[in-house]
Amino acid sequence: MPDSTFLDSTELVLNMGPQHPSTHGVLRVILKLDGEKVMGTSCVIGYLHRGVEKIAENRTWAQFNPYVDRMDYVAAVSNGLGYCLAVEKLLGVEAPPRAQAVRVILTELNRIASHLVWLGTHALDIGAITPVFYCFREREEALNIFEKYCGARLTTHAFRIGGLLYETYDGFEREVKAFCKMFPPKVDEYEELLTNNRIWAGRLKNVGVLTADECKEYGVTGPVLRAAGVKWDLRKAQPYSGYEKYDFEIPTRENGDTYDRYIVRMREMRQAVRIIEQAVEGMPEGPIMGKVPKVIKPPVGEAYVSIEAPKGELGYYVVSDGSVQPYRVRVRPPSFVNLQALDRMVRGGLVADVVAVIGTLDIVLGEVDR
């Protein structure tokens, strides 16, 4: 934080959070203000720290699986996928094709659910109350599919190391197809409410600009990076779980401001529907569990797998010492890394923009603090 204007009597230090409703959890941002202008910020994190990485060292490989859902709880399925892929890489097994297709369908549904939470809460922060109700209505449909598939709506524990535990239920394909048919008109509806809305555009355009170079400097990934014009999506760059089979586009924009990030995420939802449609059409038959021993004991070694979670690159670095428990599990959460760019994005802006920028970064504090 710059101290240059500290002697200035108009300067004010203000705590935003940890109970502030628009910090999306328990984030505390210390704002240094000169009137309405933000001179600098610093984030205080750790209010939701549960020591997930340490817990892993005291659990078996399979037992740690439900814990990863509790990091990014609005995109629990992606977390589970990342962890399972990392352990599978360590074991040297691959999930059977049918399992991969189901994984893709559920992760993309989860991407939609996560973006809907983001859109609803972000719009709420900006002052548009209506979208949140519409978003949660559609999210409900996605969560119902999760509930029917694996028995839980939020912390799903849907995947197992080596494949899937549950076969799809009767009517799974029909319901997913119905969702794909129902959803794109709903996105049009959100866009009708927001995209050309003058207040919305006025609050978002040229707010929290992060250029491509700055994104790379901070290691920012996901929609924030793509809104700055970098075509980088791990689903295309390092395909996993059969993503190379699907045809989809990576939406990008040039300006890297809050409005562009909104557009990118909206388009991403439409692309997710495209992927789901393709995956459910060509869902192969066959087993859903790979050849995994009952007691998972990966050979000594290490593996790093990163996937494109709704919020950015989600990486798992797992180390095995050949026992039934992980030696070390390190998570690279997208929210944590993206949050580092907050100071650069809000400095020089207005206080009200801080709320918009925190919303547009789409952070989940469970993941930031782990």
Added chain:
Amino acid sequence: MVKLLRKIFLVDLFTGLMVTFRNQRPKYIYTEQYPGERPKVAERYRGAPRLNINPENGETLCISCNLCALACPEGLIVVTSERNEQTKRKDLTTFTYDTSRCMFCGLCEDACPVDALELTQDFELATYTREGQIWDRQMLEEGPRPTPYKC
């Protein structure tokens, strides 16, 4: 000029309001009147635990193998048993399940070789006391007892 007219006639506002009014049809009502109207949870829902008994003779299906306790990441299941001298098998004596620490991941259910332990569709787990969260064998078999409220 067009921009000015749009501003005067509040075109953007009415586009937004149109969406709102489109959704006023009663068909679009999504709110559930919860205690009156109970949600139907999915068949695979992971809710309150139950220890199944054999419906014919009322004996427990559990064979006291302790696999569920070993599978649980939280270690919240405690199974005790004693050896039956006649049948040379283990008989279940107590079974405690601490729902306050459970995260309903379903690993214990998967581990059970005889489908004795099951997570049911019951989702109302609130109690008045902390002790009420710890379910013993009787509760697991018969369902939760109403907890008396102590002031």
